Amino acid sequence: MTPTLSFYGATRTVTGSKHLLKVGNAQILIDCGLFQGAKHLRDLNWDEFPFVPHELDAVVLTHAHVDHIGMLPRLVKDGFNGPIYATAATIALCRISLPDSGRLQEEEARFQNKRGLRAGAEPLYTEDDAYRVLKLMKPVKYHERHDLPGGASWVYKPAGHILGSAFVEMALPNGEILLMSGDLGRYDTPLIKDPEVVDYCDYLVIESTYGNRIHSDEDPMARLEEACAWAWQNGGTILVPSFAIGRTQELMYFFKQLQDAGRMPRIPIYIDSPMAVSATHAYAQAQDEHDEELKISIAEGSSELEPANLNYVRDREQSKALNRQDGPQIIISGSGMANGGRIKHHLRSRLGDENTFVLFTGYQAEGTLGRDLIEGQPTVSIFGEDVTVRARVDKLNSLSAHCDQKEMMNWLSFFRTPPKKTFIVHGEPEAQEVLAAKIKDELGWEVNIPEFGDTTELVN
Ligand SMILES: [Zn+2]
Structure with missing residues (x-):
């Protein structure tokens, strides 16, 4: 046959x-x-x-x-x-x-x-x-x-x-x-x-x-550095809708590099996604999969996936409390296309605030909230409510x-x-x-x- x-x-x-x-x-x-x-x-x-x-x-x-x-x-x-x-x-x-x-x-x-x-x-x-x-x-x-x-x-x-x-x-x-x-x-x-x-x-x-x-050849570290400087000066909140697996760990790596190079102020970073927290641990443990660079730094005792001022948020009440907290701060939460997960709650409460910077980190498929936002829609619908967008919205183009x-x-x-x-x-x-x-x-x-x-x- x-x-x-x-x-x-x-x-x-x-x-x-x-x-x-x-x-x-x-x-x-x-x-x-x-x-x-x-x-x-x-x-x-x-x-x-x-x-x-x-x-x-x-x-x-x-x-x-x-x-x-x-x-x-x-x-x-x-x-x-x-x-x-x-x-x-x-x-x-x-x-x-x-x-x-x-x-x-x-x-x-x-x-x-x-x-x-x-x-x-x-x-x-x-x-x-x-x-x-x-x-x-x-x-x-x-x-x-x-x-x-x-x-x-x-x-x-x-x-x-x-x-x-x-x-x-x-x-x-x-x-x-x-x-x-x-x-x-x-x-x-x-x-x-x-x-x-x-x-x-x-x-x-x-x-x-x-x-x-063709992916942009922009330097993601320079973009993140600029975003952090903005948040520091304005007491702003950087909301990063991020894929829990892969992208979040890459971001942690970049923040750590920025900190080590003295290019990042002491802004608290929150990973507000139980899945991203667990995935970060899985990445750190799967040594067979690491590239040579990461193997060497882990062998040297450095934790490349854990920048300073990093806070893991597993608990739902803690996540809700983040909604009421002023910046400067970085909140990383799923899902990456903002079509589900805790990020939708953060977006609902912060999109109307011009002290918010929503920074997307990857592909935004048609029909997702993320796509509406990067296309510059002035109003978006979240949980059936119309939300006016006053926040700054941008996308890192080189991460994929x-x-x-x-x-x-x-x-x-x-x-x-x-x-x-x-x-x-x-x-x-x-x-x-x-x-x-x-x-x-x-x-x-x-x-x-x-x-x-x-x-x-x-x-x-
Ligand atoms: Zn895939």
Whole structure:
């Protein structure tokens, strides 16, 4: 039987990654991500899975971002009971983020019921569902071949995107190679290893978040230094909506560097996100994943992820108290696109104040509060209330866990022969079209942009 690959998420959008590989009699799901952003996308999370969860033989994960793992609790709730393979660091991060995601779903349903926003609102899944997922997870090391039912096997290769992130290099029974990029990271970023060079595959599925863009070469340290000076002079509050995993740790690294260089006043820093607090500990502990620089400084006894004046805020009451506290201060809170989490409460109480500086740190998907704010909307809606924006709003342009077009083309340039088929996923349509044209023009490869539900045969 010819192996097939079906695309059930991250098609012409950046979230909801789900790819179903059928090989022999087996069905392997690669990633099981939550759709995020605009309502029409979030609504997809409530649809039935386009496959039967209990018929899946295994799940293989690329990394622990919610748009790649956030539907696992629903998958288990709907009957999946097989192994879920991931790197050890991905499992460590899932332990942090999945129960949190379950809690958020429950909180959201409670909030909607309380405010009468959605009568009889049920959570998509619960914290308990998330714990059932964790019991099914099995660690797999980088570069260690692992067999799957149906005669396929795979190895993980470092993707340089976040802690534990990996490409899935799948060997099909006929010896052909299917490479799933997951999210592709960047070279020379602090903390984690670079993406591994790949020079061959028969079928390639590649992300395209920044397929139409080149990251700014601005110096993030200089921007943070300027923001801190502003907060110090104005007694202002810097609100940083930050991805709990990866970005928050990078910020800690930059603040520490600024302090060590005498470029930052003594401003208290609050990480107001239980998930970010736990993720920071996971980053500090996962020594196998650290790049050489970080290894050396940790060996020297320095704590690169803990700047001075850092306060961890786990407790909800403490978080509420922060809302009433005057600056200067830096509050880092999730989610990174301000579409959920504690940052929404901070934004609701501080956006109307011109002594607030909202500093975004990464990609803002269509339909998110973050996108509205960076586009300069004078009024935004938070929890059904209109909030006038008087705060300063800006974005750090150079921080990203995703490679840009140039870095992507560089990574692809190592391939010795063109893949037979290349599929572009995980990008908004414009980014995908631009990247597809670039790959066709410069490399001469055949490129496809799959639609939701498309199935392709992996044949000679
Ligand atoms: Zn990711």
